Amino acid sequence: MAKLPRLAEHPRSVLPGSEKSPVVSISTDGAPAAKPASSSAKVTVSVIVKRKQPLKTKKLGKERFTRAEFGKLHAADPDSVKLVKQFAKEFNLKVEADPKQVARRTVQLTGTNADMQKAFGVQLMQTVINGQKYRVREGSITLPAGLIGSVTAVLGLDNRPQAVPHFRIRKAIAAATPGAGGIQPHAGSAGVSYTPVQVAQAYGFPSGASGTGQTIGIIELGGGYRTADITAYFKSIGQTPPSVTAVSVDGGKNAPSNANSADGEVMLDIEVAAAVAPGAKIVVYFTPNTDKGFIDAITTAVHDTTNKPSVISISWGGPESSWTTQSMNALDAACQTAAALGVTITVASGDNGSTDGVSDGANHADFPASSPHVLACGGTMLDATGSTINSEVVWNEQASGEGATGGGVSNVFPLPSWQSSAKVPAPTVSGGGRGVPDVSGDADPNTGYIIRVDGQTSVIGGTSAVAPLWAGLIAVANQMSGKSAGFINPAIYAAKAASSFNDITSGNNGGFTAGPGWDACTGLGSPNAPALIKLLGGVSTTPVTPTKPPKKPKPPKKPKPPKKPKPKAPKK
Structure with missing residues (x-):
């Protein structure tokens, strides 16, 4: 040069x-x-x-x-x-x-x-x-x-906060109490609650698979965890505590404080992902809440050749209008890299309905869920008994101030080719078109997850619970297929994939209404895990651990020739 x-x-x-x-x-x-x-x-x-x-x-x-x-x-x-x-x-x-x-x-x-x-x-x-x-x-x-x-x-020139965590703590709830088999779902003053394992059971997660051999990366822009809480929580649900590692990005640290902080986000992410994929390792990338920190954390996780996450969960975001174009393009490029390397990224779609909390009254998609290179995760209200789903509708508790699933149409990213048959509504600007979310799962705090945060047991919902739920499912699928699923969006939007989802056809998130097929509230639906795992290249039954082939028998040793007797000396 x-x-x-x-x-x-x-x-x-x-x-x-x-x-x-x-x-x-x-x-x-x-x-x-x-x-x-x-x-x-x-x-x-x-x-x-x-x-x-x-x-x-x-x-x-x-x-x-x-x-x-x-x-x-x-x-x-x-x-x-x-x-x-x-x-x-x-x-x-x-x-x-x-x-x-x-x-x-x-x-x-x-x-x-x-x-x-x-x-x-x-x-x-x-x-x-x-x-x-x-x-x-x-x-x-x-x-x-x-x-x-x-x-x-x-x-990084500007370090104002870039994103918010997408979790919701239930306002009124009877105390969660451990039962003989660990914490049990119970009827509270505001609804019902589940352990993550029970939500996974409702969606058909295979009981014999655990995500062993996989690493789930989690991006956190604040808060922290205490190992004692993790140990106590997993003991209460009858599981071995997971291996959890903290990685510092741009000076971010594991900094737990109190249950009303971002600790709720961190513990929700860890406990949901690890409970539904109990064999997977968890690596938490802590970073400052800036556009620089957010993007640096994703690129660090994607290129982490030490921990090697095969799936990354993100539960933070903000309206597209709160980001600069350069930041959105840089973060989307990081997600493109993940897709190219076979790493799946799951992202919460937001907890403020179709407006995404913007006061102008218009509909707004949440970013990075609106990136066309991530699996955007919306929210439902789940009523299930064991492995039977009694009903499942769009999460919308805005009337009581407890949020609603984000979802809508991007004004930044165009309609991806794999979403062209999904009947996504037209964008409000010519350059947009990508529909959000892609998939969904239980998120309503009134049918939320029993979670331990800073010594307290709470019921927490939000689409923040759905991103780690799907990350855990991908980890299980990866274990069962023996390879990473990677960027799954083209596969799940194919016509043959319809049976892999529980189609949500009732409810709305403000500006959009659920209906048959994809919609801007719950995407393609919640997971039918056995069918989805099969679609992604795994098997829908309990995997069989391969046995080592028997060792080849050693050839028999050649017999040694008989020793010749020594001649005896003649007697005198």
């Missing part, structure tokens, strides 16, 4: 999709709501660069790559990495060491706020949101023209 001209001398261009909306800040001490950020404070950003070659996304789910093949074709473009490193040197930014830099297509740069402002053409401000101080920016990022096309996103 020829010697590069100084990037600092290039004219500036806007990084496409980097426009950031103004923040609403409130000062609680009478000081100005926003002020310039400290010029000497340090910040680290993630610069995402283009691939060597674009992925053929229409082939995802049908073709996959080994890691070596992927690295050769679709990892970071080396010239783009060189340009970013030259840019960093010219603007006094430090390139952080990262052995997965090329695979993740992410170059992390650290510098002062003053240097970052010069490098990226932004003004960084300090403001207060809900009593907490944050570093924010408005408007667009600009780069030297020579970087446009090589750099696809710059994340």
Whole structure:
């Protein structure tokens, strides 16, 4: 490569999709709501660069790559990495060491706020949101023209919260009490509750499969877990506690506090996934609640060759309108990579009905559930006895303030080819069309899951419960088939897949109504596990552990020739 001209001398261009909306800040001490950020404070950003070659996304789910093949074709473009490193040197930014830099297509740069402002053409401000101080920016990022096309996103200049957890704690419930066989479902003042194992039984999860040999990755943007709670919970349901490992991303930590915090999300995710796939290992990737942290956690999990998750569960998100285009494209690209490598990603579709909590009254899809490269998981109200489903309808408790399943049509991502026959409603903008969710499961807090959080037993629902439920099911399917299911969306939308679901035809989430086939409330429906596992290449009966072939018998030893008797000396 020829010697590069100084990037600092290039004219500036806007990084496409980097426009950031103004923040609403409130000062609680009478000081100005926003002020310039400290010029000497340090910040680290993630610069995402283009691939060597674009992925053929229409082939995802049908073709996959080994890691070596992927690295050769679709990892970071080396010239783009060189340009970013030259840019960093010219603007006094430090390139952080990262052995997965090329695979993740992410170059992390650290510098002062003053240097970052010069490098990226932004003004960084300090403001207060809900009593907490944050570093924010408005408007667009600009780069030297020579970087446009090589750099696809710059994340981390703004560290305001990006997403919310999608779990709901039941408001009124009788105390959950352990019975002879562990915690039992019980009628409370507001409904019925189940252990995750009982929900799995209702959906036909095979009792003989456990997800042994699989690793379920869980992305968390806050909260934490206590090992003592995990041990006590699994003892109460008669299971061996799972192997749970915490991985720090961008300084995120396992930081449990109290039952009213994001700990509820973390414990719900771990306890549901591990209970329905009791043989699987659980790896929790803790990261800050920023667009940078969210995306870095996904790329870290996808490229984690130590823990090797075959399925990743995400229970955090926010309306598409709350994301920058560059952030959505970067996160979707990470999910494309997962699909190409055979890693399934399950994502909660939101808990605020068709509006996704946006006050404009319009319908909004939740992201990252609206990414066309994840399995978006909606919510139902389940009434089941053992393995019999008595009724199942759309989760909608908005009248009592207890939420409703998210679902709708993306205004960002177009209709995928595999969803073209699903009769997805038309988007409100020409560029959209992807329908959400794909699948569903029990989520109503009034038919919720008995969960232990920080020493307390609660009943929790939300689509946050459905993402780990499906992650556990995928892990079980992977064990039974002997291979990872990977990106399953094309397979489950095929006509032959209809029997793999319990079709939900009653209820609504505000703007959309359930009906036969796919709908924007519960997708294709809740799982009929035996049929679904068979569809994904496994078997619908209890797997048989293969036995080792008998050892070949050793050939018989050749008989030794008889010893010749020694001649006796003659007697004198």
